[in-house]
Amino acid sequence: MCNREELVYLAKLSEQAERYDEMVDCMKKVVKENPELNVEERNLLSVAFKNVIGSRRASRRIVSSIEAKEAQKGADAHVKLIKEYRTKVDGELSKICEDVLTILDGTLIPAAPSGESKVFFYKMKGDYHRYAAEVDLNAQEQKNSALEAYTKATEVAAVTLPPTHPIRLGLALNFSVFYYEILRDPDRCAAGPTLMSHVWQWVRQRTSCVVIECVHHHWGPPNCRVASSRTVCLSQRLHHGQASLRRGSYRA
Numbered sequence: 001m002c003n004r005e006e007l008v009y010l011a012k013l014s015e016q017a018e019r020y021d022e023m024v025d026c027m028k029k030v031v032k033e034n035p036e037l038n039v040e041e042r043n044l045l046s047v048a049f050k051n052v053i054g055s056r057r058a059s060r061r062i063v064s065s066i067e068a069k070e071a072q073k074g075a076d077a078h079v080k081l082i083k084e085y086r087t088k089v090d091g092e093l094s095k096i097c098e099d100v101l102t103i104l105d106g107t108l109i110p111a112a113p114s115g116e117s118k119v120f121f122y123k124m125k126g127d128y129h130r131y132a133a134e135v136d137l138n139a140q141e142q143k144n145s146a147l148e149a150y151t152k153a154t155e156v157a158a159v160t161l162p163p164t165h166p167i168r169l170g171l172a173l174n175f176s177v178f179y180y181e182i183l184r185d186p187d188r189c190a191a192g193p194t195l196m197s198h199v200w201q202w203v204r205q206r207t208s209c210v211v212i213e214c215v216h217h218h219w220g221p222p223n224c225r226v227a228s229s230r231t232v233c234l235s236q237r238l239h240h241g242q243a244s245l246r247r248g249s250y251r252a
Contacts, residue, residue, distance in 0.1 A: 007027075008041060023044070027041070049096070053096050056089055056092050093131065094132060098132075100128045109125070119167055123153045123171045123174060126175070129146035147178070153171050154175065
């Protein structure tokens with residue numbers, strides 16, 4: 001039986017080998033031993049599940065695209081086969097989401113040792129409810145749960161993290177994606193007053209000052225790069241949402 005240090009090492013090894021299912025298994029054992037994760041362990045857990053769910057999401061997009069093309073050609077027999085195959089992929093995706101959400105609700109969120117950790121895990125909870133909603137856009141329960149988790153993360157972030165913190169910027173970005181792609185609400189995505197309005201204002205007015213903010217908060221180069229990158233993504237999301245409003249149309 002491996003100890004905690006060995007499990008973390010094996011998780012890193014699995015990541016390098018791109019064996020993400022095994023990486024997930026290692027990190028689940030780490031959580032079971034002690035759910036109070038440090039930053040490295042928290043990031044390893046996130047990367048493991050992100051890659052496991054990411055491959056299924058990519059598969060689903062490809063299969064859905066092929067299904068649409070076959071439907072346009074009137075190939076009903078092929079469409080039937082594709083739908084059956086997509087159901088299999090959807091089942092895998094839903095199971096992964098359920099697994100992550102069980103860990104988050106049952107252990108990680110209650111044991112989060114800091115405001116930063118709580119924001120990280122509530123954001124992660126919102127993300128996986130969002131992924132589950134992608135499988136079925138009529139799944140109102142998943143949408144409501146994602147909205148609740150993102151909102152909770154936003155509330156905690158407002159009192160524990162500076163506006164330029166990479167996790168807070170990532171939260172704002174993912175929350176906007178949720179409004180835009182799941183709720184189909186580009187208005188809230190672009191200018192919603194409840195979406196950390198001072199973060200949006202900061203993105204609009206002070207994008208060029210991100211490095212100064214990083215220095216002020218004593219962040220090293222990696223976090224500065226992350227903050228800068230996410231600021232650019234936020235700005236692009238704002239412009240994209242506003243353009244949709246001007247056109248009077250929406251396309252994800």
